[in-house]
Amino acid sequence: MTAQKLETHITLVNDRLQFSGKARNNPSVLMDYFPPFGDGEGYTGLEMLLLSLSGCSCTAIKVLLQKMNKTVEGLTLEASGIMQEAAPYTFSRINLVYTLTSPDAEDAEFEKAIRLAETSMCPVWAMLKGNVEIVDNHRLIKTEPTP
């Protein structure tokens, strides 16, 4: 992988707190804040953070499982965080629940891929580390191997 510059742009699109964000040629993402400050018509910054960590870690896990020659029939992640009530309103903890559907992956391999994502393959996880507690769990759904 070579050094690459990533760029995003956001702009206020109403007189409240709705912003439209974009990178490259992707469809715009609407962001907003909860009432009464905003109108709730879009993702909050903290939801975007959960999606960022989710996409980043699942990308790493999928690549790692492929390198182990494992079949990934499905991979999902439920992420949640409790907003603290005092400034700076960070998450007290982020909970991650990974679910892998596979005919040939073992639980230990799934666990290993998650640990490698955490320690060396997922930059978003690395940039949050130490600043917020991140707790992960995982569930493996074993399917019948294709004959």
Added chain:
Amino acid sequence: MTAQKLETHITLVNDRLQFSGKARNNPSVLMDYFPPFGDGEGYTGLEMLLLSLSGCSCTAIKVLLQKMNKTVEGLTLEASGIMQEAAPYTFSRINLVYTLTSPDAEDAEFEKAIRLAETSMCPVWAMLKGNVEIVDNHRLIKTEPTP
């Protein structure tokens, strides 16, 4: 503000690295990774992180400027980050360029709002602090006051 749990869900939607993510009733966001690993058909996790920090900090800045009784005619943020070439591929630095369009805000007030976002109002900034260098600049476009 009361404690609130935020939840997101992502799921793999092809046999490569495209994931669909969602929170509440918002439209889904497609995430993907660059070729050759993925097909580039969606936001990367790191782009989502830039959007997260952007939305979060601009929300705080807009609220703070309103509290100072300043008129916000426009607020944009260009964010960029250079991906490092070695694991865990974190950003070496994030650059933020805020642009405020206002007839009555002064540069010092804009600067003050950015500093308050950084230090106490933007949870995403707080959760990245110390783990990645974040450098901000700002530009104020003064418009004619409405008669």
